[in-house]
Amino acid sequence: MVEIRGFHERDLDAVVEFSLRAWDPVFASLRDVLGDPIFFRLKPDWKAAQAEEVRVSCTSDERDAFVAVAEGRPVGFVTVALNAFNERMGVIEIIGVDPDFQRRGIASQLTRHALDHMRRCGMDIAALGTGGDPGHAPARAAYEALGFTLLPSARYLKLLDE
Numbered sequence: 001m002v003e004i005r006g007f008h009e010r011d012l013d014a015v016v017e018f019s020l021r022a023w024d025p026v027f028a029s030l031r032d033v034l035g036d037p038i039f040f041r042l043k044p045d046w047k048a049a050q051a052e053e054v055r056v057s058c059t060s061d062e063r064d065a066f067v068a069v070a071e072g073r074p075v076g077f078v079t080v081a082l083n084a085f086n087e088r089m090g091v092i093e094i095i096g097v098d099p100d101f102q103r104r105g106i107a108s109q110l111t112r113h114a115l116d117h118m119r120r121c122g123m124d125i126a127a128l129g130t131g132g133d134p135g136h137a138p139a140r141a142a143y144e145a146l147g148f149t150l151l152p153s154a155r156y157l158k159l160l161d162e
Contacts, residue, residue: 007065018098029135090118
């Protein structure tokens with residue numbers, strides 16, 4: 001059984017720790033797609049950067065954060081920005097689930113919780129983003145199953161010779 005509740009400061013270390021484990025294969029996929037020269041130019045220390053992003057998002061006064069709790073500890077989290085772009089749009093900024101608890105529908109529960117929160121706060125559009133590489137395929141499938149519409153875009157990268 002999973003309970004979703006508001007984020008508490010005491011959750012932060014656990015959330016950062018499991019999020020880095022959860023995103024390890026995602027960043028490995030990104031590295032495969034980009035190749036080492038571009039990947040390491042963009043992400044010289046992805047773990048430190050990602051840990052800081054999670055810390056900031058979870059503790060920001062401009063975000064609402066929620067955690068999924070199972071077996072007495074946080075096993076998932078989601079952060080939400082409200083009224084993004086002054087358009088009554090809620091944005092799921094970050095979502096992650098402990099790898100030991102993945103494939104149990106926790107990410108979908110967190111997403112539905114975030115959507116309900118947005119509705120209660122008067123938002124009428126929900127947005128989120130994810131990568132197009134193979135490592136993000138499970139996230140894309142989950143979002144599409146929840147009724148999100150993919151907005152196609154293309155972003156190209158090239159390392160410039162020095």
